[in-house]
Amino acid sequence: MSAIEHPLPFASWESRGFWEGAGRGELVLQRCQTCGLVQHRPRGVCAHCLDGSTLVHFAASGLGKIYSFTVTEQNQAKGFAEACPYVMAYVDLDEGPRMLTVVVDCDPDNVAIGAQVTVDYVSQTRDDAEMFAIPVFRLS
Amino acid sequence: MTKNAFPRGAAIAGVYEHPSRFSPNKTEFQIMAESAKGALDDAGLQRTDVDGLFGASMSMGMMGIVDLAEYLDLYPDYLDGTNIGGSSFVAHVTHAAAAVNAGLCQVALVLYGSTAASNSMAIGTGGTGGSRNPDAAFSAPYGMTTVGSYATYANLHMATYGTTSEQLAEIAVTMRQHAGLNPLAKMRNPITVDDVLQSRMISRPLHLLDCCIISDGGGAVVVTSLERARDLAKPPVQLLGCGEAVQHQGVGYSDILTIAAKQSGARAFEMAGVKHSDIDLAMIYDSFTITVLATLENLGFCPSGEGGNFVSNGGISLGGTLPVNPDGGGLSSNHPGMRGIFLVIEAVKQLRQECDARQVPNAELALAHGTGGTIGDKHSGATLILGVDR
Numbered sequence: 001m002s003a004i005e006h007p008l009p010f011a012s013w014e015s016r017g018f019w020e021g022a023g024r025g026e027l028v029l030q031r032c033q034t035c036g037l038v039q040h041r042p043r044g045v046c047a048h049c050l051d052g053s054t055l056v057h058f059a060a061s062g063l064g065k066i067y068s069f070t071v072t073e074q075n076q077a078k079g080f081a082e083a084c085p086y087v088m089a090y091v092d093l094d095e096g097p098r099m100l101t102v103v104v105d106c107d108p109d110n111v112a113i114g115a116q117v118t119v120d121y122v123s124q125t126r127d128d129a130e131m132f133a134i135p136v137f138r139l140s
Numbered sequence: 141m142t143k144n145a146f147p148r149g150a151a152i153a154g155v156y157e158h159p160s161r162f163s164p165n166k167t168e169f170q171i172m173a174e175s176a177k178g179a180l181d182d183a184g185l186q187r188t189d190v191d192g193l194f195g196a197s198m199s200m201g202m203m204g205i206v207d208l209a210e211y212l213d214l215y216p217d218y219l220d221g222t223n224i225g226g227s228s229f230v231a232h233v234t235h236a237a238a239a240v241n242a243g244l245c246q247v248a249l250v251l252y253g254s255t256a257a258s259n260s261m262a263i264g265t266g267g268t269g270g271s272r273n274p275d276a277a278f279s280a281p282y283g284m285t286t287v288g289s290y291a292t293y294a295n296l297h298m299a300t301y302g303t304t305s306e307q308l309a310e311i312a313v314t315m316r317q318h319a320g321l322n323p324l325a326k327m328r329n330p331i332t333v334d335d336v337l338q339s340r341m342i343s344r345p346l347h348l349l350d351c352c353i354i355s356d357g358g359g360a361v362v363v364t365s366l367e368r369a370r371d372l373a374k375p376p377v378q379l380l381g382c383g384e385a386v387q388h389q390g391v392g393y394s395d396i397l398t399i400a401a402k403q404s405g406a407r408a409f410e411m412a413g414v415k416h417s418d419i420d421l422a423m424i425y426d427s428f429t430i431t432v433l434a435t436l437e438n439l440g441f442c443p444s445g446e447g448g449n450f451v452s453n454g455g456i457s458l459g460g461t462l463p464v465n466p467d468g469g470g471l472s473s474n475h476p477g478m479r480g481i482f483l484v485i486e487a488v489k490q491l492r493q494e495c496d497a498r499q500v501p502n503a504e505l506a507l508a509h510g511t512g513g514t515i516g517d518k519h520s521g522a523t524l525i526l527g528v529d530r
Binding site: 008019038039040048068071072076085086088089098112113 | 292340345
């Protein structure tokens with residue numbers, strides 16, 4: 001068992017706020033200042049207003065609790081095969097929306113639905129030697 | 141009676157399940173063409189009668205339906221290459237009925253073919269890799285797999301309702317029992333609840349035997365007007381109700397225990413004007429054991445949280461409260477990646493009383509529900525209620 005080698009996320013201009021935030025050590029969400037919706041995954045518009053003119057990015061607390069999870073014991077994809085078993089989880093963020101993530105550095109038997117978790121960042125090096133960061137979670 | 145009489149007047153006139161489970165020497169389109177011949181022969185129709193072409197597969201992309209028309213040298217008046225995952229073919233039957241009822245085509249052919257097994261595809265555990273799709277950028281880095289997504293559903297269901305691995309295993313055991321009665325089924329040796337629980341863990345709480353098999357295969361369905369079907373070779377099977385729906389993460393707030401079947405099923409039942417207790421058998425997409433439990437609850441065959449009891453003690457066996465997948469399903473008969481077409485084919489054969497040892501006695505009303513994509517994440521659902529002609 002070794003650490004996950006996260007595949008490089010492909011950031012579009014719609015999602016770059018999230019990925020650039022991760023590089024700064026911030027968990028970035030979007031809020032629509034017209035209707036108040038906090039949405040994840042990021043979009044170029046507020047999904048409810050269909051308008052992006054009042055959409056702002058903000059740094060979330062990085063706190064949340066596990067909505068559900070699985071201990072993955074088999075995944076043939078590169079970067080994950082050697083990392084099994086790993087904990088893939090949906091985390092309900094304190095700001096509202098849910099995000100898919102992994103819970104790292106834990107005994108899988110200690111992970112439970114409802115457990116409090118805190119964001120952390122894993123740095124990976126791209127083929128072109130640029131660093132990028134992936135938000136992951138740890139049990140609080 | 142019926143609030144919406146849309147599907148009345150359309151019928152399934154012919155079906156064919158490709159017998160192959162491993163076809164390393166065939167292509168997808170070849171399997172579709174052989175299936176087309178089978179279904180047209182079944183209906184007593186010719187290739188040249190087809191004026192509506194519907195189809196999907198795991199490799200058909202943009203223009204795929206046009207490629208298929210070329211392969212079959214067909215020049216249809218109506219084309220539909222809708223691909224919403226494994227439920228596509230259930231939805232195609234609805235779309236075909238709508239097209240027939242609107243007079244846009246008279247004989248609609250729905251096709252599927254796959255060589256998933258001979259291509260050694262890792263459907264459930266292949267992960268999503270480093271996709272360039274911006275949306276996948278939020279799942280690929282986290283090691284999402286198909287089975288992993290269903291496993292998050294199963295874990296949440298267990299935590300919420302106390303559902304057990306033993307109860308899920310009962311579903312796999314029942315499907316294997318049914319497969320033993322189906323000469324075409326790939327996996328026919330009986331298994332026990334312990335066999336399921338002791339099989340390798342893939343993604344907790346789902347074991348290897350909680351997962352569908354991977355096979356090659358394909359099939360075809362012919363949809364036409366009830367009037368025309370009455371003059372053809374086999375007794376028509378009527379469309380009585382239908383529904384389609386999606387469920388997804390939304391903007392991050394969805395209740396993942398509520399799946400698309402809730403919406404599509406309610407619509408199909410309302411349209412058909414029948415009760416759950418009227419249904420003689422259900423064909424439920426069984427990508428995983430949990431898929432069956434989730435679908436039965438969301439279709440309303442039992443209350444939420446009661447699925448574990450419903451599937452236990454032979455509840456979904458032949459002779460049980462609601463026989464599910466008498467063919468052995470994707471868990472034991474065949475699963476070439478997009479199983480929806482077999483749900484329709486088996487339902488039709490059952491309603492025509494053609495199923496020998498696995499026949500549900502005097503079946504008059506069947507429900508088929510396909511799921512496409514992944515429960516726990518984003519998916520589609522399509523429901524059909526089918527009945528004998530009377």
